[in-house]
Amino acid sequence: MEQSLTRFIWTHTRREQSWVVAVVLVSLIPYYLAFDLPKQIVNGPIQGQGFEADGATELFLHISPSLPWIGEVTLFPGIPLQRMDMLMALSMTFLALVIVNGLFKFYINTYKGRMGERLLRRIRYQLIDRILRFPPQQFRRIKPAEAASMIKDEVEPLGGFTGDAFVQPVMLTGQALMAMIFICVQNLWLGAIAGGIAGIQVAIIPRMRRRLIELGRQRQLTARQLSGRIGELMEGISTIHAMDTTNYERADMSARLGRIFKIRYDLYQWKFMVKFLNNFLAQITPFIFYAFGGYLTIKGELDVGQLVAVINAYKDLPGPLKELIDWDQARQDVQVKYEQVAEQFRAPLLIDEKLHDVSLETGALGKPLTASGILVQDEGGEKLLDRVSISIEPGETVALIDDSGSGAETLAAVFGRAVWPTSGRLTVGGEAVTDLPEHLLGRRITYVSSEDYFFHGSLGENLLYGLRHAPYALPEHEDARAAKHARWEAMEARASGNADFPLMADWLDHGLLPPGIDGERDLDHAVTEALRASGLESDVMNMGLRARLPGDDHAELKAAIVEIRHRLRRDRDSGKVKLAIEPFDLDRYNPQATVGENLLFGELASPQAALDILRNTYAITIMRRLGVSTRLFDLGHELASTVLELLGGPDAEEEAPDDSIFGRLPFLSPQDIPELRQLVGRNAMGGYATAVPEDRVQLLRLSMSYSEAQMRMGLMTSDLTERIVKARIELAEAMPIELQALFTPYDPDGYNDAARVIDNILFGRIGRSNPEMQRRIQKTLTGYLSETGISGDILRLGLAEDIGLGGRRLNQSQRQRLSLARGLIRQSQYYVLNRALSAVDARLHETIVNATLQTLHRHDEKPAVIWVLSNPRMAGHFERVVVFDRGSVEFDGSYSALQAAQKSNCSLVFT
């Protein structure tokens, strides 16, 4: 990036800048013509100058400038017009000039605006591009929130300035010079005085404003640090509460805000001081004109006309001068901002642009992968890896183990380019990794670590993330308009120096998918295989079973699911399948379901719908008649009291929200508690009869979420369940339309859109059970699904589920397995797995290690697998084992050799 902003702007917009200056100069002609015209209209047709005689005519548009040496040249002889016609013609000309001036202004402003916005886009893109090319250590220097605030906010004024960067000084200097020359022509002395004071103004004011700029720089810096700190505050909130440091943080924040306040207040003081001085200097000149010029006039050395002309001409001087000074300040201001940002984004070891070139083809890496004399030191100078040399051939399976220290982890991170060595060489096939393009390294070496990142989106999108290398097939546009828009987008991107490959293209690298058994590279097959090897298939299936299918799509799938429901029912009735399921039955209360689900015999359309139902006269009349409302009111009250008791008194509220309680009460959040406390207090004595209507609705709504099986508070009696079932049947008899819209009833032969897939298959709830039983149910269901041929559809539903920010909707074990699957779905020559499954439980871990090795070595072209094991017991699955001790290789050989060595050397790992 260029050192100075002016140079940056000039380099990237010089053609536009020159064009806009030219257009501005041309626009001055109609601008000045419009100035002169009113005088002509008033003097000519209106006051009658030149029309004194009856029927007299004047020439309209007579253009004959008198040029030096040539004399008068008639360009247009003019049209003779009478007084009234002349008035109309001149007025029309005036109107035309107004329109032309307006159009010029419109064009110039839009043009400048576009120029500025393009430059802003360019600079933002360049900054982002730099982030993508930073060496890893750079990320320890810049906080993410700070970088975001720089790219988003701090460079924004640069766009606004760009439009005026060159036009403004050219224009204003021109105007100021004109006024000066005019004054000097009238009287050299007065001109010299005006020039002198203007000179002082131009010299002093910017100097004083330098302090303003310095303050502005500080303001920018402190504000950026503030946003960084706020980010930290939010990320570290649990630590803050756990350590009781909220008040320390408050003090820190207050100190920061105080510093910002001081800077901003100083800014005000200086700003208005400078303004005062500037105004003063501008006003002092007329004083001299009046005093000194008046003196000269009285003495007879200057005539009155000249003095008036000078004073008039002076009016035009301070305006441009002030604007010029303002422009200069704006320039310095954005210059400082630019330098600030550019400084932060300057990195000594930026990855070369060429290494990031887009490539549709994937070449092959050489062999072997060699580390020679790799030294890695942390910031404190501690040697994480001490001059390690190791070479790995394709086809090898290598387990890396840390006896003590973190040498194995660090070496794997070096292979994965997540850590750059302090010294030493990493080569593939003899070529230095630093010279190899990322489209080779990033595809032919697959690196998976224990803390890999997931981007916001669905599970499937994240699974295929590692295949999005280049726009393989350009998007096909539906109509000419879409195609035109796409062309425009690409043109604009190029105009701002942005990447012009369309996001909507097919980015999926099918060529990198591992070939199936038949040699075909099929996406679905690759997905299933990767999920299976990483032990994630049943998790995804489970997510699919828990998905909902709203709307009219998936009609066939829904029919198939209802079909499975019937088969499951038959098989359970005949005793072929034994599962703990509590089915939905119109005549029976389902203890595993909530009161609401039992009362409506259906699934609520939304949590809000419960309130609407409880306010509905039809529903409430039936509930009252059957004595359900009073009992449920009491149940709601009892439930609320118990929850409050469990949470502890009002004093306990100050503490952090109690996750262990709220985790079991999905219908309540900590914010509801104060209100709940009042609700319970108000209705402690009287029952349903004395409560106000809104309290009734609130307590009844609470009761709707109660389930005896889940909450075990002993609030449900057989009398109440009978009444609820009775109410359910009566409610259904003449259900009004508005009530029907609020929930979806359980229909033994229909698909319930509001319920999950699994509930639709089971048509009931899983009864008293345990994790083992849930696994068995899922296994049974999976069996039915594959028999019916819809397991692929359910898997796709699971893949379409959103995994949340950073994959937080998955647990850590699932995240790690997803990361592994994301690596396995690409055909690489080297797989580097850095404690990839550290959070996966031991049994599953070993199964996955086995399955992964088998999957990767199924083809003829066997890749190298380098696995840093968090559990050394699994080393037996690998041909070669390398043990690290405090950053050095302690052992390198086969597993059996290691076992032999262990007998003689106790320091080697595991017994």
Next chain:
Amino acid sequence: MALNEEVNVLRQVPLFSCLEPLRLKKLAFASQRMHYDPTEVLFQQGDDADKAYILISGRAEILADGASGDIRIAELPPGSIVGEVALLCGGLRTATVRALEPLDVLAIEPQDFLAVLSEDRGACVRMMRVLAQRLAVTTSDLIAARAELAQSQDGSAT
């Protein structure tokens, strides 16, 4: 109510005896009630230890992997706690637990237990005492066993 019944069982467990009834109720509410049929397995030797189980009703057995199949180590009566190590330090299961009868258990997650415990400093101290007493007993057993071993080795040497 079921919750109260669970609290009564929890109070009999030595590890929890130092906690107040209200906190036990909270713990019970946060925990999951599960049901196992006979021969169903609660956990297997070598699994990650992630939960402790309180037997509310029914009996279970503890098994260890042996050279010739599972070896029965002990039988657990209702009211027992099993897998409590999970609550304090995790690690791997050292034995397998299987239901002998229809079994109702309360599965307690470490984070819920620690949350309840962290609200009551007194309980922490009392619990430390319980654990230390157990350690003292185990240590003296160990010393006695070692002494016995040394003696028998001396005896065989001479």
